[in-house]
Amino acid sequence: MQTISTSGITLHIRDEGPRDGRAVLFANSLGTDLRVWDALLPLLPAGLRIVRYDKRGHGLSDATPAPYAMDRLVADAEAVCGGLGLRDVTFVGLSIGGLIGQGLAARRPDLVRALVLMDTAAKIGTAQMWQDRIDAITAGGVEALADPILERWFTPAFRAANPGFALWRNMLTRTSVAGYTGCCAAIAGADLTDSTRALRLPVLAMAGDTDGSTPPDLVRATADLCGADFHVIPDAGHIPCVEQPEATARLLADFLERTAP
Numbered sequence: 001m002q003t004i005s006t007s008g009i010t011l012h013i014r015d016e017g018p019r020d021g022r023a024v025l026f027a028n029s030l031g032t033d034l035r036v037w038d039a040l041l042p043l044l045p046a047g048l049r050i051v052r053y054d055k056r057g058h059g060l061s062d063a064t065p066a067p068y069a070m071d072r073l074v075a076d077a078e079a080v081c082g083g084l085g086l087r088d089v090t091f092v093g094l095s096i097g098g099l100i101g102q103g104l105a106a107r108r109p110d111l112v113r114a115l116v117l118m119d120t121a122a123k124i125g126t127a128q129m130w131q132d133r134i135d136a137i138t139a140g141g142v143e144a145l146a147d148p149i150l151e152r153w154f155t156p157a158f159r160a161a162n163p164g165f166a167l168w169r170n171m172l173t174r175t176s177v178a179g180y181t182g183c184c185a186a187i188a189g190a191d192l193t194d195s196t197r198a199l200r201l202p203v204l205a206m207a208g209d210t211d212g213s214t215p216p217d218l219v220r221a222t223a224d225l226c227g228a229d230f231h232v233i234p235d236a237g238h239i240p241c242v243e244q245p246e247a248t249a250r251l252l253a254d255f256l257e258r259t260a261p
């Protein structure tokens, strides 16, 4: 088991590929763990150093009491880079992972050479929307909202065609209430519009065409803020790396080639 210690907690990480390979750091979404990248990673070019981690309160990482601040989640990502000696990182962030990536690129431009924003935005949802979600999950657990969440994550066709679909539900509902609501609070408090507008690095943005959490127009608006290329991934909801790994990998591989050192 690979771990990084930061601010008194242990984060679960996976560090694969040659130590001197180009570093690509993956940060996943709310209610998922680092397995969300499993189908995508084998489709990427060889020779990359691929690092992924479970943010606090998710997967095998420790949970601290809610609420969390986006600055704290960015500091955790910074600690992953520091602990592994990563520099010139290409940061791939899905949803809240993309907020963390935008925050890290703004705070530590020396660490991040390029950014991939997957189904994310500089600001996601409203404070009231997140408070309603925190209240519902505090009262009833993540299970209370699992059905509508999964409808935003995956298309009906994907859900019907994949008998293993129920396992994604397990991943979601096994997320601790502290971890899930803590991250909801971090998203609620994050408006990165100004700092993302000021970013000066190559950015690629993409969104599933039926993403019900961060719809394509929202992602496109953030792409426009920072001069990113923007692509819509057909037949995908909020988590295209699971639903359309080949299309997602093609976009990512092309971006990696165009931004090679």
Ligand SMILES: O=C(O)CCC(=O)CC(=O)O
Residues within 6 Å of the ligand: 028, 029, 030, 031, 094, 095, 096, 097, 124, 149, 152, 153, 187, 212, 213, 214, 238
């Ligand atoms: O997925 C995220 O990280 C946050 C956006 C969201 O609301 C996802 C969902 O619909 O559960």
